[in-house]
Amino acid sequence: MATKASRSAARVMMAPAVILLLGWMLVPLTMTLWFSFRKYLPLRGGDLGWAGFDNYTRFVTSSAFWPSIQATLIIVGAVLLITVCLGVVLAMLLDQPMWGQGVVRILVIAPFFVMPTVSALVWKNIFMDPTNGLFAHLWKFFGADPVSWLSQASLPSIILIVSWQWLPFATLILLTAIQSLDSEQLEAAEMDGAPHLKRFWFIILPHLARAITIVVLIQTIFLLSIFAEIFVTTGGAFGSKTLTYLIFQRVLESQNVGLGSAGGVYAIILANIVAIFLMRIVGKNLDA
Amino acid sequence: MARSVTSQRKAINTAVAWAVGLLIFFPILWTILTSFKTEAQAINDPPLFLFFDWTLENYTVVQERSNYMRFLWNSVFIAGGSTILGVMIAIPAAWSMAFVPSKRTKDILLWMLSTKMLPAVGVLYPIYLIFIQFGLLDSRLGLVIVLMLINLPIIVWMLYTYFREIPGEILEAARMDGATLREEILYVLTPMAIPGIASTLLLNFILAWNEAFWTLNLTAAKAAPLTAFIASYSSPEGLFYAKLSAASTMAIAPILVLGWFSQKQLVRGLTFGAVK
């Protein structure tokens, strides 16, 4: 259904969305690129001229860089591992016949709707506080010494908080995928004498492969840029400074825009590498 | 899987699933319970579960001290405004892509998606500068625009997948019946897509409500929404558990309720239609 008139109407109607997003992408991106090649210190003299690749080399050679990459990778990797593994288990559990399935689903999904600042604060104070936190009570009950979680075990603590937030997302998507599995396939396998574990390994898991890939990619994009959870809990201290947080500190706290922008360009490149894989999968799905 | 199982098996499933569900929900439950305790009871050792003197005083204190309503209103305004604005811009775009597809439609959709993946921190300073330039810093309008832009790709995508399910013949019928393009979208497409549009509104409202990078970095006092209100409890007020819990409960309650309605759409919206 297309006439010249409707095609030109379509272009006009698409224009606002396209132009806005184009502007949203190009203007700040160009500015970031520009700043990354300048020595730019807003509070200490402003734009001090061309810096070449100085910012890029300084950003990577600073003592905070490699630890931040390490922290980022540990957080993203651990959260992915936890949410996907537990997500598969939970999805399979929720798919079983039971009483009150709807309510359980709601209980499991709820953390996703909690705003990041709230979950970070609640975990930090009510659960992880070394004197009054619930964990401290629990440790004391078993006769152990309470741990001051966010300073002594900052990364595991943040991983726990973030995993709690993202587990519902993984579970929900994997559950949707499991429910689309043809139950006759499973019954056929059962008839063929395949035991539980084999059925899981050879039928359920391959069926979930695509959904798992999507969960991994989408979560990676969001996890690479987690901010509020660190901002509220450790403020980047105790080895929990991720790449995102490092850039944030360079730009807004130490007001070294040139250096921060170079970091931003690194972050953009990193995100795009992940994005390419995600787009491939989504794009394929569009044709179907 | 529609399979009959013994009720014994079902009972075990039920017990395990409820235990896991409650464990995951526990932090939220505990927060809600704590919000009804006095400060002393909140840090009591051993912790009190249900048997304490239920009180509403925390809610009144929080409201009086920090003007909760203003933050709430900012959240509603910013999340609602950005979502409605986004949908108004996205409906025509999604109409074009769904009903007048061209060779480039797929590329445009994927490109829109790619803008969503731009790490916010990478463009923080430019946006900050632009905001100062246009006097948008700490203004609700500024946040409406930014949140609209970061959610626009998702809105377009969701509407596109919903619109694609509407047969094109019905829109052609409207055209034959003398409807202009505007009338076709207003009187035929939009009412038919109401369920899809509603889920799109809902999910994006939730995403905007919980957004915590731009709302923290681009507001100070005037336009700060609930995300910033909670962050202000970071310290030292965070040590007042009952009040912190009351504030938290007030910040998440509206969205928990909305979220429960949108479970199904969540999957579709967040995976860009790749998992249905």
Add this chain to the structure above:
Amino acid sequence: MGRITLDKVTKSFGDVEVIPPLDLTIEDGEFTVFVGPSGCGKSTLLRLIAGLEDISSGQIRIDGNDATHVPPSKRGLAMVFQSYALYPHMSVRKNIAFPLRMAKLDKAEQDRRVDQAAAVLNLADYLDRKPGQLSGGQRQRVAIGRAIVREPSAFLFDEPLSNLDAALRVGMRMEISELHKKLATTMVYVTHDQVEAMTMADKIVVLRAGHIEQVGSPLELYHNPRNLFVAGFIGSPTMNLISGPEAAKRDATTIGIRPEHITVSDKKGEWKGVVGVSEHLGSDTFFHIHDTGLAETITVRAGGEVGFRHGDTVHLTPREDVMHRFDAQGLRIA
């Protein structure tokens, strides 16, 4: 008024030409049927007339005015779609009134016309229902109602009966014919079913691969098919087409003879064969005769009482005066 003229109209999708240059005039008040096998371009042609697709070159005139670049909403035509395309969120009344609402008619006039259409189409009791609550036939009538209230200069029907079951289809066929008699408005009707074409049309346009094979009244096409394609397409059961020595004997490459123009007898006749399947319709019986040496099967019509059995040997005699002769190019020899 509704005289539609297509002047050297072509349509290409990319490099594929689906309608080669085509000329056609549809007279005012005429019931014209486009018929042809699927993929012959008949629906495309209708959509070109409707304005839902652009023509690649040529001109479309409606009542003498150039309508080539007029948008569909301004052509004054009404269309009934194969899927009915009713607005699912509107009641039947709102559906029928929609074109009037778009034309900004006042409410009283809208109601008057809707009620009038509903009376004609037996929809008065259903006006407050939603399309989802109606049967297929009722939906079809709503779609027609929506078309007639506009008082268009011509109606376009795109295979409107293909979603109905067989019994309903016959009924609706009659209703549409009745409607045409009553309104005397131009109707253009697309179908792949030659029975619909034969029973409804004033003028049939037989299409194949975007080409017009023949234009004429149903009986003209039946009695004087211009070529082999039309001969084989029009008529049910289809015409027997025979090539070989029997055709050569009559100075043709192929000869065609309709089932009702062959006499069947157990005693004598020009051709001989064995009875295969018999279809007893009561009034008539159709025999499928094998092993004639003429064609795979020869179909013959006989009276309802004639009772040959499977395997019987029979003799066939064609009527020479109504035999059709075609040359090597498949064209009719006068």
